[in-house]
Amino acid sequence: MSYLPFAVAVYLFLIGLWGIVISRNLIHLVVCLSVVQSSTYIVLLAVGYRAGGTAPIFLDVPVGRRAVDPIVQALTLTDVVVGVTVSALLLALAVQVHKRSGTLDPELLTSSRD
Amino acid sequence: MTSRGRRGLFLTGAAGLALLLLWGTAGLPDFGDYQHLYGLTLNAESVAATRATNAVAAVTFDYRGFDTLGEEFILFAAVLGTALLLRAQREEEEEPPEDMAPDRRPPHDSDAVRELCLGLVAPIFLFGVYIVVHGHLSPGGGFQGGVVLATAPLLMYIGGEYRGLRTVTPEAPLELVKGAGTGGYVLIGLSGLWFGTSFLDNALPRGNAGDVISSGTILALNLAVGMAVAGGLVLLLTEFLEQTLVLRSRSRK
Numbered sequence: 192m193s194y195l196p197f198a199v200a201v202y203l204f205l206i207g208l209w210g211i212v213i214s215r216n217l218i219h220l221v222v223c224l225s226v227v228q229s230s231t232y233i234v235l236l237a238v239g240y241r242a243g244g245t246a247p248i249f250l251d252v253p254v255g256r257r258a259v260d261p262i263v264q265a266l267t268l269t270d271v272v273v274g275v276t277v278s279a280l281l282l283a284l285a286v287q288v289h290k291r292s293g294t295l296d297p298e299l300l301t302s303s304r305d
Numbered sequence: 306m307t308s309r310g311r312r313g314l315f316l317t318g319a320a321g322l323a324l325l326l327l328w329g330t331a332g333l334p335d336f337g338d339y340q341h342l343y344g345l346t347l348n349a350e351s352v353a354a355t356r357a358t359n360a361v362a363a364v365t366f367d368y369r370g371f372d373t374l375g376e377e378f379i380l381f382a383a384v385l386g387t388a389l390l391l392r393a394q395r396e397e398e399e400e401p402p403e404d405m406a407p408d409r410r411p412p413h414d415s416d417a418v419r420e421l422c423l424g425l426v427a428p429i430f431l432f433g434v435y436i437v438v439h440g441h442l443s444p445g446g447g448f449q450g451g452v453v454l455a456t457a458p459l460l461m462y463i464g465g466e467y468r469g470l471r472t473v474t475p476e477a478p479l480e481l482v483k484g485a486g487t488g489g490y491v492l493i494g495l496s497g498l499w500f501g502t503s504f505l506d507n508a509l510p511r512g513n514a515g516d517v518i519s520s521g522t523i524l525a526l527n528l529a530v531g532m533a534v535a536g537g538l539v540l541l542l543t544e545f546l547e548q549t550l551v552l553r554s555r556s557r558k
Contacts, residue, residue, distance in 0.1 A: 193337065197330035204326065205319050212315045213308075234330075239344060242337030247348055247360035250442050250515060254352050260344030261351070261360035265369060268361070269376050272448055272534075276383030279541050283387040286548055298308065 451534025486533025
């Protein structure tokens with residue numbers, strides 16, 4: 192049981208990579224990339240979890256109450272923001288690819304270049 | 306390489322990678338068995354030191370403030386890149402986009418959706434401001450609140466008021482808001498130098514933990530980030546919408 196979060200992260204990472212490899216649509220590919228990235232959220236949050244800990248916010252609980260690690264939560268926040276912006280940039284590229292070649296299928300794109 | 310060959314190659318590599326990952330994570334401490342000194346120290350000390358009751362915000366905007374500046378620039382660069390990519394193409398198009406179904410009228414908007422969405426714009430905007438301003442006290446902050454703020458114009462679009470959306474979010478002020486947010490972060494960082502300490506040092510008066518006006522630069526940085534994120538996301542949104550909606554709003558008259 193204590194190993195489950197890391198196994199989930201490994202699973203998400205690999206299933207996302209698999210999606211990228213077999214992808215036949217650039218938008219699907221960008222979504223798969225964000226699945227890969229979500230595995231890093233799980234690793235970060237799992238590493239910082241403290242059994243029985245509350246959120247590291249001491250507004251209505253006293254300082255000294257058992258709480259989870261705030262550092263990895265801040266890192267996850269950074270991770271989410273970067274993930275969103277990268278997705279936006281990649282989707283803009285997908286829009287451009289579709290305009291120029293009329294297809295979103297990466298396989299057709301490679302063959303049209305030959 | 307054929308598609309089948311590529312899959313075979315990937316599966317072989319992925320099997321090895323899976324073994325390595327499982328082996329590597331097996332050496333990590335058990336889930337919930339937390340022993341890191343930094344997190345424990347921050348949870349014990351950060352409220353007294355920064356007067357921010359949200360320890361995550363204290364880490365993001367005080368202890369790791371410099372990293373968040375880098376994150377801010379990533380956001381800035383990505384929005385800039387997206388805008389450039391989508392804009393270059395628009396200028397190349399000499400003729401307006403072709404209406405593929407000129408004989409068909411756009412579907413009628415649902416009154417229920419319209420009223421609900423337009424009615425929610427103001428409350429959502431207020432909620433976004435609340436999330437930004439209370440970032441140092443409770444869960445939330447500039448990044449989260451900025452996203453909530455950006456959904457207010459999105460609701461206008463869902464409500465069928467694309468022209469209204471363009472009226473309340475003209476491009477130039479949005480770029481100004483985004484630039485001011487990102488530049489404001491740097492200026493607030495420089496204020497540390499003004500007070501004779503170091504870049505991004507929390508040199509402002511900190512007040513009492515739990516007050517809305519407290520924790521010095523953490524609140525100020527949250528406001529700057531909130532502006533940057535909200536401006537950036539609405540810019541992204543309008544750039545993507547411009548790609549398809551020019552046609553629809555024209556054929557609508």
